[in-house]
Amino acid sequence: MKPRLTIFDEPMLYTEGLSKLLMQSKIFNTIGICNSLETLSQNLKDQPPEILVMSSNMLMLTELYKSIEDIITRYGNIKIIVLGNSYDVIDIRKLFNKGIKSYLDRNSRYDEFLKSINAVLLNEIYICDHAKERMISFISNEQDKRNLHIKEPLTRREMEILRFICDGFSSKDISGKLFISINTVETHRKKILLKLNVKNSVGIVKYALENHIID
Incomplete structure (x- = not known):
């Protein structure tokens, strides 16, 4: 059976367009759109999806950490993909420690988004190319590493x-x-x-x- 997807992001024009594009890929059975914590909470309660995409547009980073922890605690089987605002290496590592399965910068291309989906469906992790480049730069600049x-x-x-x-x-x-x-x-x-x-x-x-x- 095809998995369910929930997108927690805004604006509505963007999320609806992404939803229609993903439905054409025929990967998912259903795609839900949530534009507030209230609708997200109800969506997860009614029918938890297999994959949840969470955007940095919706929450501050500290709030995002907390929400991920709560979701993983309540719905452990949900695989979370975060669309971040070019977070630094330390923040990305903390997101993975909280339980996410994939991290993408918001400027990632659609084909990379599909790669991340396919990876988490196979219980693999995925980190976008831009974030990998930042990791390399971060490590090369650490003199005492x-x-x-x-x-x-x-x-x-x-x-x-x-x-x-x-x-x-x-x-x-x-x-x-x-x-x-x-x-x-x-x-x-x-x-x-x-x-x-x-x-x-x-x-x-x-x-x-x-x-x-x-x-």
Whole structure:
């Protein structure tokens, strides 16, 4: 069954246009539009969507943190995509720590928006290209940033998969590109997490950026 989507954003002309464009893609069963916290709360209560897009137009950053925490606590299965106002690296990291699955700048293109949707539907994370560039700049300008050390080096294959993960590819995509099974990709992914001592793909991207693997 196709997933449901809710868009929490304004103005109405923009959200209605985006809704119609997404319906043409035939990805979603229904698309709800909310322009206030009251309508969003009612929408989530009546029929929680699989994916929720939350815009920086609607809330201050501190309010956005709080709303994400509340939504994740009440509706843990909802995958949240945030459209941010070019937030800095620290704010983006905090959003992922709060539980979002994808971050896009508001100037991201429609095709990148679709990539983020497909990624979260596959339980992957997604970070837009503009945000990745800011992460690289942030890390390169930190004079006292300590290098991360791992107990066991990554193999050539694990490095290949790490780069694909950082580019936002799903395990299915990676298996097709490397001509290996999805189970093999998942095994490599678990080993990468273990070797880097991180919990998820966000940690993998952070490690790769800090060590200039994906410069």
